[in-house]
Amino acid sequence: MPATSVFPHGSHSVLLHAANTDPSLQELIADLKKGADLARAIRGVLAVAEKPLPESATDSNIIRAIMSLMWNFEINGKTSRKLNAALVNRRKAQHAYRSAHRDFLASEKITRYWRNSADEVLYANVTTYSLPKLKKPYPPRGIWACESQEINDLWEDHIRFGPQPDKRHKRYPPMVVDERNLSLIIPHDESCIVLDPKTNEIVLIVIRNFVATRSVLEWMSEVISVACDTRKCIRMEDTGSIVQIGFSAGARSQPNFHWVRNLLKKFPKDDIEKYTKDQCAVFAFFWNLLVHQLPSEIISDFYDFMNKNLLPVMNPDWVDFTKKKGSYALPVGDQIHTFHDVELAPPQAVMAHNYSRAMHTESQPHKYSCSLTAKRNGSATDGGHFYIGAYGIKVCASANSMIAWQPQHLHGTSLPNFSPSDPNPWYIHQGISFVSSPRIAGVWKAYMNKIPAGQVISDAAAKEAAEELWGEHSKLDERF
Numbered sequence: 001m002p003a004t005s006v007f008p009h010g011s012h013s014v015l016l017h018a019a020n021t022d023p024s025l026q027e028l029i030a031d032l033k034k035g036a037d038l039a040r041a042i043r044g045v046l047a048v049a050e051k052p053l054p055e056s057a058t059d060s061n062i063i064r065a066i067m068s069l070m071w072n073f074e075i076n077g078k079t080s081r082k083l084n085a086a087l088v089n090r091r092k093a094q095h096a097y098r099s100a101h102r103d104f105l106a107s108e109k110i111t112r113y114w115r116n117s118a119d120e121v122l123y124a125n126v127t128t129y130s131l132p133k134l135k136k137p138y139p140p141r142g143i144w145a146c147e148s149q150e151i152n153d154l155w156e157d158h159i160r161f162g163p164q165p166d167k168r169h170k171r172y173p174p175m176v177v178d179e180r181n182l183s184l185i186i187p188h189d190e191s192c193i194v195l196d197p198k199t200n201e202i203v204l205i206v207i208r209n210f211v212a213t214r215s216v217l218e219w220m221s222e223v224i225s226v227a228c229d230t231r232k233c234i235r236m237e238d239t240g241s242i243v244q245i246g247f248s249a250g251a252r253s254q255p256n257f258h259w260v261r262n263l264l265k266k267f268p269k270d271d272i273e274k275y276t277k278d279q280c281a282v283f284a285f286f287w288n289l290l291v292h293q294l295p296s297e298i299i300s301d302f303y304d305f306m307n308k309n310l311l312p313v314m315n316p317d318w319v320d321f322t323k324k325k326g327s328y329a330l331p332v333g334d335q336i337h338t339f340h341d342v343e344l345a346p347p348q349a350v351m352a353h354n355y356s357r358a359m360h361t362e363s364q365p366h367k368y369s370c371s372l373t374a375k376r377n378g379s380a381t382d383g384g385h386f387y388i389g390a391y392g393i394k395v396c397a398s399a400n401s402m403i404a405w406q407p408q409h410l411h412g413t414s415l416p417n418f419s420p421s422d423p424n425p426w427y428i429h430q431g432i433s434f435v436s437s438p439r440i441a442g443v444w445k446a447y448m449n450k451i452p453a454g455q456v457i458s459d460a461a462a463k464e465a466a467e468e469l470w471g472e473h474s475k476l477d478e479r480f
């Protein structure tokens with residue numbers, strides 16, 4: 001839609017008169033942060049003048065059009081002194097925003113330079129370890145790793161005798177990890193790459209201080225809290241909560257492609273839209289950090305998965321399947337920064353709060369998984385550390401750490417240092433991860449080919465998601 005075409009015939013003089021004389025409208029014109037209020041005020045002015053806007057006009061259409069019109073009047077000397085001052089203030093705010101936006105992109109390394117040299121820069125700046133796969137994995141499959149006898153004792157009764165939400169799963173015993181049996185312990189502040197000497201494949205990448213802007217990391221943590229409070233957990237037998245975000249492939253018995261339906265109760269529509277937008281923005285931002293900092297070996301793995309299967313990206317406006325790019329917005333300082341025409345995240349992911357899992361493996365449709373710990377308030381002895389048993393590696397937990405690993409390798413997270421009976425533990429460990437269903441590509445293909453899909457019952461969404469993401473693909477108790 002051309003910039004000024006949203007305004008009906010004969011409305012320009014009405015808008016000029018209002019902007020020249022109405023101080024509240026001038027205030028809105030000067031304030032870059034009040035776009036929605038400005039659009040509402042313009043709609044009001046035109047409604048009073050009985051020249052209503054077409055229903056198709058969006059807020060951004062209206063703002064673009066009114067500013068284009070105002071600047072046109074300014075050039076032609078038709079604006080009042082006060083309106084001129086408002087337009088000058090708006091331009092100053094725009095310059096400041098653009099400058100802050102460029103600084104943010106540079107500090108987060110979301111620039112062409114970082115993307116083009118990600119492999120080179122990463123290998124040059126972090127320690128590279130070469131570590132052979134263990135013949136006998138440690139920690140072994142099917143145990144809950146603990147860093148101390150105290151944590152073991154806190155959880156043992158609960159694990160052995162507590163209620164079982166899903167009786168199909170066996171009970172897995174806790175075990176205190178003997179660090180002498182590990183091959184590598186990665187301290188909480190070390191970034192590194194681990195390679196397999198036989199295959200030369202990347203086994204693990206750890207990057208500390210992954211998000212440069214502290215306030216954005218804190219905001220991500222708030223978004224995770226809301227997600228874990230409002231969506232159904234897909235792993236009731238594990239500690240804490242883990243919830244699915246993005247698209248779902250439905251239950252195995254009733255495959256159906258749809259946006260995840262896992263809300264705990266009915267929420268106001270505006271709240272749901274905001275939660276969904278924020279959750280997708282967290283993953284879009286994380287994905288953009290990954291594609292600009294991780295080696296091509298890992299990013300290509302995700303691209304291959306998405307391109308081979310023509311999968312849609314994680315976009316709340318999910319009816320438009322053709323767009324691989326889109327927009328997302330983050331609060332940076334006291335402003336909302338919007339990122340236009342950028343890559344959006346892969347279609348499925350999880351957010352987790354205080355989540356730990358016994359040592360296990362997973363089959364996923366891509367070789368690598370990437371996670372980010374957004375928040376952790378414990379010390380080294382408080383658990384929540386990540387183990388790759390296949391190589392005898394312990395990654396000490398710390399906030400703002402990115403971990404890329406192969407979920408087919410035996411892995412798990414140690415039990416946290418709080419009592420399972422404590423409803424409000426002092427310990428907080430939150431993170432996000434890209435986790436995809438092995439069935440998503442097939443269900444998507446069926447959806448695209450208009451093959452009749454089963455009816456999905458939203459109340460069963462948590463069970464669906466659990467089966468979909470891990471179900472039979474997650475193995476705790478088989479021989480490695």
Ligand SMILES: [Fe+2]
Pocket residue numbers: 360361362407411
């Ligand atoms: Fe896992």
